[in-house]
Amino acid sequence: MIVPVGEDAAAGDPHQELHDRLVEAGLLFSTPVQGLYGRSETYQGVVRAIDAMVHRWALELAATTIHVPPVIARSTFDATNYLQSFPDLMGSVHIFRGTDREHAELVRRVEAGGDWQALLEPGEVVLSSAACHALYPMIGGRLPAGGRVFEVSGLCFRHEPSTDPARMQSFGMHEVVFVGDPDGAQRHRDRGLEVALGLLGDLGLEAEPVPANDPFFGRLGTALATSQLEEELKLEAVTPIFAGRDRTAIVSGNCHRDHFAQPFGIESDTGEPAHSACVAFGVDRITIALFARHGLEPASWPDEVTAALFP
Numbered sequence: 031m032i033v034p035v036g037e038d039a040a041a042g043d044p045h046q047e048l049h050d051r052l053v054e055a056g057l058l059f060s061t062p063v064q065g066l067y068g069r070s071e072t073y074q075g076v077v078r079a080i081d082a083m084v085h086r087w088a089l090e091l092a093a094t095t096i097h098v099p100p101v102i103a104r105s106t107f108d109a110t111n112y113l114q115s116f117p118d119l120m121g122s123v124h125i126f127r128g129t130d131r132e133h134a135e136l137v138r139r140v141e142a143g144g145d146w147q148a149l150l151e152p153g154e155v156v157l158s159s160a161a162c163h164a165l166y167p168m169i170g171g172r173l174p175a176g177g178r179v180f181e182v183s184g185l186c187f188r189h190e191p192s193t194d195p196a197r198m199q200s201f202g203m204h205e206v207v208f209v210g211d212p213d214g215a216q217r218h219r220d221r222g223l224e225v226a227l228g229l230l231g232d233l234g235l236e237a238e239p240v241p242a243n244d245p246f247f248g249r250l251g252t253a254l255a256t257s258q259l260e261e262e263l264k265l266e267a268v269t270p271i272f273a274g275r276d277r278t279a280i281v282s283g284n285c286h287r288d289h290f291a292q293p294f295g296i297e298s299d300t301g302e303p304a305h306s307a308c309v310a311f312g313v314d315r316i317t318i319a320l321f322a323r324h325g326l327e328p329a330s331w332p333d334e335v336t337a338a339l340f341p
């Protein structure tokens with residue numbers, strides 16, 4: 031699409047420019063909030079095809095498939111220590127449990143445009159920030175020799191308002207998770223990332239693995255990020271979406287050690303605290319990368335990409 035310079039509010043901002051193209055093409059529907067979108071059937075068809083690709087790999091690993099809800103138990107959230115590391119990204123669900131009288135006050139405040147949220151209280155769930163967090167309380171206890179593999183997918187939330195369509199607040203994540211002994215976890219992460227790079231290559235997305243760190247909060251977080259980098263606990267497959275900008279992570283491979291297994295009492299077959307590792311596909315990011323790379327019409331994508339995506 032060629033837009034005359036000077037007539038386009040998005041000129042010079044590649045994030046806004048891609049956002050506008052996706053919206054104008056009817057693939058995404060914008061909302062009053064940055065990073066929150068409705069998806070068209072064409073867009074969601076690509077998401078489903080990527081989900082199916084990951085599912086085929088998970089089947090090869092004899093994974094147990096679990097579709098998880100977009101919220102997790104507050105008790106699970108607390109046990110993952112998410113708040114210690116990422117307070118700025120989380121979202122909490124609040125509910126109303128008041129009396130008739132408090133309801134009248136609630137309505138009065140809503141109609142007056144006032145602070146009605148102050149009359150709510152925290153519910154028993156928070157928004158899920160990673161699909162695999164829901165898994166660990168489901169598998170407490172001793173694992174069989176060789177560990178287990180799970181496929182976990184669902185919608186996740188992170189509070190990161192942005193004009194970048196690849197940085198959504200509500201987005202799909204599809205993970206293949208190993209839980210078992212430490213060597214098995216490391217092998218799953220390393221092998222899984224190779225598989226992911228192969229799948230992305232089949233989709234015409236050049237991606238390469240780079241050591242990465244999670245966006246830990248605050249001054250204490252700097253030390254956590256440094257040790258995560260040094261120990262290569264996190265690797266990301268990054269691909270160029272925006273010319274001249276940082277590449278975007280579309281898959282991550284994470285070694286958690288016993289961070290998630292320990293609080294939920296998950297043990298290896300020998301009774302040691304289990305280790306876990308996940309390979310997480312950002313299905314919305316991969317979808318956005320495909321539209322950015324191959325154009326806004328899936329029907330005109332290269333044959334080999336279409337063949338890999340819709341076998």
Ligand SMILES: [Zn+2]
Pocket residue numbers: 160161162163205284308309310
């Ligand atoms: Zn994960």
